[in-house]
Amino acid sequence: DGGITQSPKYLFRKEGQNVTLSCEQNLNHDAMYWYRQDPGQGLRLIYYSQIVNDFQKGDIAEGYSVSREKKESFPLTVTSAQKNPTAFYLCASSISASYNEQFFGPGTRLTVL
Amino acid sequence: RKEVEQDPGPFNVPEGATVAFNCTYSNSASQSFFWYRQDCRKEPKLLMSVYSSGNEDGRFTAQLNRASQYISLLIRDSKLSDSATYLCVVNTGGTSYGKLTFGQGTILTVHP
Numbered sequence: 001d002g003g004i005t006q007s008p009k010y011l012f013r014k015e016g017q018n019v020t021l022s023c024e025q026n027l028n029h030d031a032m033y034w035y036r037q038d039p040g041q042g043l044r045l046i047y048y049s050q051i052v053n054d055f056q057k058g059d060i061a062e063g064y065s066v067s068r069e070k071k072e073s074f075p076l077t078v079t080s081a082q083k084n085p086t087a088f089y090l091c092a093s094s095i096s097a098s099y100n101e102q103f104f105g106p107g108t109r110l111t112v113l
Numbered sequence: 114r115k116e117v118e119q120d121p122g123p124f125n126v127p128e129g130a131t132v133a134f135n136c137t138y139s140n141s142a143s144q145s146f147f148w149y150r151q152d153c154r155k156e157p158k159l160l161m162s163v164y165s166s167g168n169e170d171g172r173f174t175a176q177l178n179r180a181s182q183y184i185s186l187l188i189r190d191s192k193l194s195d196s197a198t199y200l201c202v203v204n205t206g207g208t209s210y211g212k213l214t215f216g217q218g219t220i221l222t223v224h225p
Contacts, residue, residue: 035215042117042200042215043157090156100145100204102213104156 003027004105006091011110013085021076021108023091031097032074034058034066036087037107043090049074050097078110085112114139119201119216126223130191134219136201137183145204146184148175150197151218157200161186191223 004025013019025032031050035043035058045058049068063082068074074093078085088109092102119136126132138146145164149157161168163184167176174187184203188195201216 040121040217042217044215045212088154100213101147101159101162103159107156109154 004091004093004103006089006105006108008108009106011108013110013112015112016080018077018079019085019110021078021089021091021110023074023076023105024072025074025093025105026072027093027103028071029093029095029103030071031094031099032068033092033094033102034064034074034076035090035092036060037090038087046076048097085110116140116205116214117201117203117216119199119219121217121219123220123222126191126221128191128193128223128225130223131187131189132191132221133185133187134199134201134221135183135185136203136216137181138201138203138205138214139182140203140205141179141182143203143205146175146177147202147213148173148184148186149200149202149215151200152197157215160199188221191221193223193225196221196223 007022033048034046037043044060047066049055065077090107091105094102117138148160150160151157161175163175163177172189176185198218198220200218205214
């Protein structure tokens, strides 16, 4: 059964701690994306990766870092430099970066206390 | 002006009603357009792609007006299960990387 998985579903962290969100896909998609969603707002792009070992900053990359060592995996680290990290984080993938239909994982809801 | 703008609603309609949402976009070079559906506290799911002059899928019809730079979504014979937030999504990037810009969403509630 192909799809995108994200873990954990809910995450609580203390202020000042780094935290890593997992995103895995078995769709054989080349491109992967990270977005955050805040209440009443549209999704905003954090980072994207068009291919393994390559990634680019999105609109709101400050305070975040990513890696793309495997095609299937695109973890996101929320660092202590991110000023307002509490949000709903969504990972997506598409066949390629130029193929625009993106499919989303179930999301991780991060709360920083 | 926002890159992608939607009326946030909420739209409250009875079952069986027809409801339409509009969305405007600012980049005239945009080539790809989508409607996603998002249920409360869930991920967005692709509802329809709108590539040319529009398309229909069952009770759902999407239209594109390039001259006026807007797309619309029409839902006929609304069901209770149509209650959700509908996201207008536009490719605002070039062809080498299709940057998707999301509207803030339009909330629809269908009541008995």
